[in-house]
Amino acid sequence: MPVRTEKELLALLQMRCEDDPEANVARAERMIVQAREQGARLVVLPELFKTRYFCQWEDPRFFDLAEPIPGPTTVRMQALAKKLGVVLVVPLFEVRAAGLYHNSAAILDADGTLLGVYRKMHIPHDPLYYEKYYFTPGDTGFRTWATQFGKISVLICWDQWFPEAARLSALQGAEILIYPTAIGWHPQEKAQWGLVQQQAWETVQRAHAITNGLFVAAVNRVGHEGPAEGGLDFWGNSFVCDPYGRILAQGSSDREEIVLAPMDRTLIETMRRHWPFLRDRRIDAYQDLVRRFLD
Amino acid sequence: MPVRTEKELLALLQMRCEDDPEANVARAERMIVQAREQGARLVVLPELFKTRYFCQWEDPRFFDLAEPIPGPTTVRMQALAKKLGVVLVVPLFEVRAAGLYHNSAAILDADGTLLGVYRKMHIPHDPLYYEKYYFTPGDTGFRTWATQFGKISVLICWDQWFPEAARLSALQGAEILIYPTAIGWHPQEKAQWGLVQQQAWETVQRAHAITNGLFVAAVNRVGHEGPAEGGLDFWGNSFVCDPYGRILAQGSSDREEIVLAPMDRTLIETMRRHWPFLRDRRIDAYQDLVRRFLD
Numbered sequence: 410m411p412v413r414t415e416k417e418l419l420a421l422l423q424m425r426c427e428d429d430p431e432a433n434v435a436r437a438e439r440m441i442v443q444a445r446e447q448g449a450r451l452v453v454l455p456e457l458f459k460t461r462y463f464c465q466w467e468d469p470r471f472f473d474l475a476e477p478i479p480g481p482t483t484v485r486m487q488a489l490a491k492k493l494g495v496v497l498v499v500p501l502f503e504v505r506a507a508g509l510y511h512n513s514a515a516i517l518d519a520d521g522t523l524l525g526v527y528r529k530m531h532i533p534h535d536p537l538y539y540e541k542y543y544f545t546p547g548d549t550g551f552r553t554w555a556t557q558f559g560k561i562s563v564l565i566c567w568d569q570w571f572p573e574a575a576r577l578s579a580l581q582g583a584e585i586l587i588y589p590t591a592i593g594w595h596p597q598e599k600a601q602w603g604l605v606q607q608q609a610w611e612t613v614q615r616a617h618a619i620t621n622g623l624f625v626a627a628v629n630r631v632g633h634e635g636p637a638e639g640g641l642d643f644w645g646n647s648f649v650c651d652p653y654g655r656i657l658a659q660g661s662s663d664r665e666e667i668v669l670a671p672m673d674r675t676l677i678e679t680m681r682r683h684w685p686f687l688r689d690r691r692i693d694a695y696q697d698l699v700r701r702f703l704d
Numbered sequence: 705m706p707v708r709t710e711k712e713l714l715a716l717l718q719m720r721c722e723d724d725p726e727a728n729v730a731r732a733e734r735m736i737v738q739a740r741e742q743g744a745r746l747v748v749l750p751e752l753f754k755t756r757y758f759c760q761w762e763d764p765r766f767f768d769l770a771e772p773i774p775g776p777t778t779v780r781m782q783a784l785a786k787k788l789g790v791v792l793v794v795p796l797f798e799v800r801a802a803g804l805y806h807n808s809a810a811i812l813d814a815d816g817t818l819l820g821v822y823r824k825m826h827i828p829h830d831p832l833y834y835e836k837y838y839f840t841p842g843d844t845g846f847r848t849w850a851t852q853f854g855k856i857s858v859l860i861c862w863d864q865w866f867p868e869a870a871r872l873s874a875l876q877g878a879e880i881l882i883y884p885t886a887i888g889w890h891p892q893e894k895a896q897w898g899l900v901q902q903q904a905w906e907t908v909q910r911a912h913a914i915t916n917g918l919f920v921a922a923v924n925r926v927g928h929e930g931p932a933e934g935g936l937d938f939w940g941n942s943f944v945c946d947p948y949g950r951i952l953a954q955g956s957s958d959r960e961e962i963v964l965a966p967m968d969r970t971l972i973e974t975m976r977r978h979w980p981f982l983r984d985r986r987i988d989a990y991q992d993l994v995r996r997f998l999d
């Protein structure tokens with residue numbers, strides 16, 4: 410492994426999110442400054458970092474939490490990106506038009522430019538993750554942005570479980586797949602299923618790194634949100650892995666922290682040269698991937 | 705977990721393969737009988753089990769090792785399948801016509817019927833795995849067969865690294881993805897890379913189980929083949945995992961053995977109900993998966 414250099418460090422902000430959006434934005438700003446002081450050139454915030462994970466409830470009042478992109482938080486973060494010279498991935502609850510909302514992320518380059526917006530393509534809807542109520546499925550498709558840190562793709566949470574999304578990002582030249590996330594345990598299931606669920610989540614993302622020969626960075630929140638009896642325990646475990654699926658850095662399951670990892674992007678070429686999966690894809694035989702089921 | 709019943713057991717024959725094809729076939733027959741005695745209703749042989757892994761060399765004489773399907777080995781195995789009432793997956797070096805060879809597998813039902821043939825779709829070609837010299841890429845596509853043991857898809861070795869193949873099998877209703885394999889370490893790399901490579905191989909296949917909500921069974925050979933200085937150390941580690949990616953049974957890295965695992969197929973529905981990935985695939989956004997690269 411080459412020597413770590415400042416240039417190659419990326420940081421995941423494993424945050425605890427509270428009721429007050431302003432407090433969350435201010436905390437994120439402080440953590441971004443800290444991460445930059447520690448050498449990070451790319452900093453990633455967790456999904457919907459500005460608020461509690463309100464999708465535990467289906468309540469029309471929560472649409473008030475949304476903001477446009479660009480909008481107040483984007484503008485604040487653009488100023489910070491420019492000031493610090495750091496690439497930022499800023500997930501936001503986006504209002505695009507009256508009655509049209511997305512679970513989105515703004516991609517900001519190190520000079521403060523808003524490079525683009527990704528709108529979550531795969532929307533879950535399961536007990537306490539009632540996202541189909543709030544979020545229109547994205548129409549951005551899967552995208553890659555050339556930042557000063559390298560070519561990145563941003564996908565969001567539930568997208569993690571779909572190899573198609575990872576592949577389409579890799580085919581655009583992504584060097585890192587970035588997954589802002591809000592995933593947790595139902596407390597009553599945790600003893601029996603906690604480890605199984607967290608390991609499945611990690612395994613699937615490590616597999617994206619391997620099958621596509623690139624880095625994966627997933628950033629999750631921590632803390633209990635919702636009623637004391639019930640709610641969700643967000644499981645943290647934010648991590649970065651390399652193209653071999655090796656975990657380079659990983660957060661705890663319960664502490665707010667900055668997870669810093671080095672990225673030696675020469676590994677992408679090295680790994681793909683030895684495991685040339687992109688050479689051997691049978692693109693003549695994949696047509697049916699656009700079908701729902703083959704019955 | 706429900707009680708194990710005889711009906712739900714599957715067996716992987718983690719074999720050591722020697723020079724004499726007849727000895728390998730006879731050994732496989734003995735192991736199939738043993739596996740049946742232990743309760744297995746589906747038995748899977750490793751890739752090219754009848755021979756050494758001859759693809760370490762590019763030598764036209766090795767084409768003599770191929771046989772048609774149906775052919776002598778298929779017929780022997782059909783008789784055994786019928787006699788024992790066991791489903792068999794029998795990988796063979798297939799000669800389909802003069803000069804047209806495939807890395808194939810015959811799928812035999814428990815009444816001895818030859819249900820079909822799968823021809824390896826993704827063909828590797830890397831140091832000591834010179835398969836593009838021998839094997840024409842398959843034209844079967846990805847298939848699922850309804851056996852007396854359930855709906856199975858058979859893929860072969862290098863196919864393991866391609867999520868597209870796993871997905872297309874799942875979309876046909878496969879309950880198990882079966883991967884006959886011949887994968888090993890280059891001895892000179894083993895100390896530094898052995899664990900990384902074996903874990904990547906395992907991680908990717910466990911991820912197929914999770915993203916598709918089904919069982920995965922991978923069977924590999926063991927033993928050193930080739931020159932004492934060099935050659936390949938086949939790494940065994942044959943395993944079965946469930947739709948959560950949990951490993952139910954796994955072989956050693958160096959011993960010939962029968963790996964037996966129970967299959968509770970009700971887990972497929974249970975898991976998919978809680979993690980409904982098939983519901984949320986964005987089939988409107990996957991068209992570019994049939995492209996080589998998006999540049």
